[in-house]
Amino acid sequence: MVDYRVEDQFAILEINNPPVNALSLHVREGLLNGVLRASADNNVKAIILIGKGKTFPSGADIKEFSRPGKAPWLPEVGHTIESSNKPVFSALHGTALGGGLEIALFSHYRIAEKTAKVGFPEVHLGLLPGAEGTIRLPRLTGLVIAMEMITSGRQVSAKEALKFGIVDKVVEGNLLKETKAFAKSVLGQPLEPRKLSLCGVKDADQVDKYYEAALKELLKKYRGVIAPVSCLKSIRGSAQLPYKEAAELERTLFSELMSGAQSAALRYSFFAERAASRWNLPNGASSANSKPLTIKSAAVIGAGTMGSGIAICLIRSGIPVILVEQNEKMLENALRNIGYILQGSVKLGRMTVDQRSDCLRILQGAASIEKLKDVDIVIEAVYENLKLKQEIFEKLDKICKPTALLCSNTSTLDIDLIASVTSKPDRVAGTHFFAPAYIMKLLENIYGSKTSPITVATIMDLGKKIGKISVLSKTCDGFIANRMNKIGTEAAFLVEEGALPHDIDQVLEDFGMPMGVFKVSDLSGIDIGWSIRQEMAKKQGITLTLETHYVSGERYSSLADRLYNLGRLGLKTGKGWYRYNNASNSRKPIIDPDVTDMILNHCEKLRIKRRQISPQEIIERCLYATVNEGFKILEEGVAEKPEDIDIVWQYGFSFPRYRGGPMFYASQVGLKKVYERICYYHESFPYSKHWLPSDLLKKLVSHPNEVPINLWMNYTNSKL
Numbered sequence: 095m096v097d098y099r100v101e102d103q104f105a106i107l108e109i110n111n112p113p114v115n116a117l118s119l120h121v122r123e124g125l126l127n128g129v130l131r132a133s134a135d136n137n138v139k140a141i142i143l144i145g146k147g148k149t150f151p152s153g154a155d156i157k158e159f160s161r162p163g164k165a166p167w168l169p170e171v172g173h174t175i176e177s178s179n180k181p182v183f184s185a186l187h188g189t190a191l192g193g194g195l196e197i198a199l200f201s202h203y204r205i206a207e208k209t210a211k212v213g214f215p216e217v218h219l220g221l222l223p224g225a226e227g228t229i230r231l232p233r234l235t236g237l238v239i240a241m242e243m244i245t246s247g248r249q250v251s252a253k254e255a256l257k258f259g260i261v262d263k264v265v266e267g268n269l270l271k272e273t274k275a276f277a278k279s280v281l282g283q284p285l286e287p288r289k290l291s292l293c294g295v296k297d298a299d300q301v302d303k304y305y306e307a308a309l310k311e312l313l314k315k316y317r318g319v320i321a322p323v324s325c326l327k328s329i330r331g332s333a334q335l336p337y338k339e340a341a342e343l344e345r346t347l348f349s350e351l352m353s354g355a356q357s358a359a360l361r362y363s364f365f366a367e368r369a370a371s372r373w374n375l376p377n378g379a380s381s382a383n384s385k386p387l388t389i390k391s392a393a394v395i396g397a398g399t400m401g402s403g404i405a406i407c408l409i410r411s412g413i414p415v416i417l418v419e420q421n422e423k424m425l426e427n428a429l430r431n432i433g434y435i436l437q438g439s440v441k442l443g444r445m446t447v448d449q450r451s452d453c454l455r456i457l458q459g460a461a462s463i464e465k466l467k468d469v470d471i472v473i474e475a476v477y478e479n480l481k482l483k484q485e486i487f488e489k490l491d492k493i494c495k496p497t498a499l500l501c502s503n504t505s506t507l508d509i510d511l512i513a514s515v516t517s518k519p520d521r522v523a524g525t526h527f528f529a530p531a532y533i534m535k536l537l538e539n540i541y542g543s544k545t546s547p548i549t550v551a552t553i554m555d556l557g558k559k560i561g562k563i564s565v566l567s568k569t570c571d572g573f574i575a576n577r578m579n580k581i582g583t584e585a586a587f588l589v590e591e592g593a594l595p596h597d598i599d600q601v602l603e604d605f606g607m608p609m610g611v612f613k614v615s616d617l618s619g620i621d622i623g624w625s626i627r628q629e630m631a632k633k634q635g636i637t638l639t640l641e642t643h644y645v646s647g648e649r650y651s652s653l654a655d656r657l658y659n660l661g662r663l664g665l666k667t668g669k670g671w672y673r674y675n676n677a678s679n680s681r682k683p684i685i686d687p688d689v690t691d692m693i694l695n696h697c698e699k700l701r702i703k704r705r706q707i708s709p710q711e712i713i714e715r716c717l718y719a720t721v722n723e724g725f726k727i728l729e730e731g732v733a734e735k736p737e738d739i740d741i742v743w744q745y746g747f748s749f750p751r752y753r754g755g756p757m758f759y760a761s762q763v764g765l766k767k768v769y770e771r772i773c774y775y776h777e778s779f780p781y782s783k784h785w786l787p788s789d790l791l792k793k794l795v796s797h798p799n800e801v802p803i804n805l806w807m808n809y810t811n812s813k814l
């Protein structure tokens with residue numbers, strides 16, 4: 095794990111632990127032993143720590159965090175490095191992160207290759223740099239930069255690191271050779287001034303001022319998240335306490351975070367995100383044995399908000415797009431809007447003017463699909479109507495080349511029904527983007543019963559190429575995301591029973607959702623849900639009225655229909671579940687007594703006796719109903735693993751990452767407890783099918799060892 099060799103009187107300790115040279119036990123042992131050996135070797139004048147392969151260590155081994163650990167610990171290794179009688183040089187390339195950077199900060203000198211990046215990403219794992227990183231970095235950079243870097247987890251370039259004083263030199267070419275050359279230039283100089291444990295923090299007298307300012311920012315930016323504040327406290331300690339005491343404080347804060355629920359969820363999320371990119375189909379095909387096709391050109395059908403957003407994702411990644419729209423005016427507007435949106439990206443510094451021009455150069459509009467005979471993939475993004483989509487796919491089947499993939503951006507419709515009108519159903523799949531498509535990171539890919547492994551591999555790979563987190567779902571009504579989301583349904587029932595929209599929104603926001611469900615509904619438009627409900631009613635041959643309370647034996651709330659009838663369509667009309675001050679162009683929701691009156695009238699008409707609803711009930715009703723559906727989704731194989739579901743929620747619905755996702759959250763509450771509450775609500779609300787307890791959940795609770803699927807607790811045990 096650490097190769098030791100002596101060259102030109104340098105002991106080279108080459109860390110070899112692919113893929114990221116994480117500081118696992120054997121690496122720590124190798125470093126410790128290597129430094130002791132080199133220190134005792136009279137033929138060695140200096141020691142160089144360097145990473146083999148693509149990077150210097152990118153951190154501690156996160157997998158070890160969930161197992162009982164073993165010494166030597168990182169600080170011990172670090173102090174051995176610092177107290178060596180020979181100068182130690184860390185040669186950084188790739189990503190020197192977390193514990194990797196800490197090792198470098200224990201070294202006497204740091205040389206960085208030009209493209210290297212350094213940083214402390216621990217905060218993203220709900221942790222702080224726990225091997226004295228919070229004590230050492232401020233000694234090099236001063237407090238303000240250390241506070242910013244550690245609380246944000248930002249990686250900085252070698253150039254910036256040089257400016258901040260983190261590295262001593264940035265080099266190009268052969269890193270080892272350049273490090274030796276630098277080392278030769280400083281050999282013989284005293285080591286004491288290079289030992290950070292002996293240095294002070296230069297702006298320590300300003301610590302209270304900087305701490306207060308940073309804290310204010312953090313509390314605003316990371317509401318409910320613990321780690322950034324702990325990072326800040328530890329950095330404050332670095333300035334206020336003697337070195338040893340500061341290190342003790344850091345260790346205490348680190349242990350608190352490590353044993354807490356937020357870090358567990360964030361560490362899980364790190365691995366879940368990577369696990370979601372791996373997939374297996376029931377026929378044995380998998381990401382490991384299926385090769386994607388290369389997509390060199392694409393077409394998007396429909397130039398509405400979704401179609402335009404998808405086109406942006408593709409052209410931003412260098413894939414030429416033909417945007418098809420029959421309505422000439424609409425096409426013109428869409429092309430213009432895409433230009434504006436990219437202009438916005440330029441203004442925000444996310445792309446250059448030239449990059450924008452390159453994007454627009456590979457975008458062309460077309461009025462008909464006849465032009466699509468050569469493209470590698472078509473993504474249809476017309477409105478959600480099966481008949482219309484089938485008509486389009488029938489035409490595409492005739493026009494496109496036989497190898498082209500035909501995908502639908504449907505959010506609910508059965509892929510098999512869409513594929514059934516084509517002669518090549520193996521080439522048909524769903525690519526469900528989330529609005530706004532050019533911002534939201536999630537791509538929910540859907541396979542039908544005939545979709546080929548190559549098609550699946552290609553759309554999963556395409557997602558990655560265009561910067562999305564791709565998750566795979568089997569086709570069903572609503573797929574993973576929309577099928578599972580029961581928050582809106584339960585929230586409406588809770589309002590009928592006694593809560594008010596802003597009560598529910600407040601509880602959900604306190605839980606960590608960025609926006610309550612009623613605010614989201616106002617933002618996306620009350621008419622959207624209304625159209626979906628009308629379509630559903632049409633399909634079932636029923637008419638919905640404002641008094642409808644049951645549909646096909648299922649409880650139904652017509653509250654949102656009442657809003658629609660009043661023309662309260664949400665933010666766009668200035669009124670919805672809330673009121674908005676359109677005159678001042680404010681998007682701030684204001685509680686509206688008219689809505690409260692409407693709700694009370696509705697309840698009176700339906701003779702619903704209102705009662706006090708507790709925040710606990712709001713959370714349980716909204717989330718446990720969702721979790722129950724999640725287990726049904728697993729049971730049916732719609733999602734392959736709970737990680738996929740949780741990643742869908744994090745990236746599709748902004749579920750707080752520090753809670754891991756609804757499935758992980760349920761595991762933290764305790765599945766038994768969740769199951770019992772689901773049974774209770776099933777008894778209380780027999781007319782809501784979503785409370786019918788999942789068989790898989792029941793089985794998990796009663797016979798946890800017999801469940802044959804790789805649930806996240808197994809994943810956690812085996813992989814973390």
Ligand code: 3HC
Nearest residue numbers: 114116152153154155156157191192193215223224225368
């Ligand atoms: N420990 C264990 N495994 C790690 C790891 C780590 N620190 N970092 C990455 N991996 C694994 C990933 O899980 C993945 O495994 P898989 O192939 O089985 O899915 C594999 O290495 C490759 O990782 P990526 O797919 O993320 O590779 P990229 O090239 O896209 O990114 C990276 C590389 C930027 C290093 C990214 O992996 C990363 O950000 N890693 C986490 C870095 C981090 O958080 N470091 C701090 C750790 S905590 C710490 O150091 C505590 C200390 O202060 C005491």
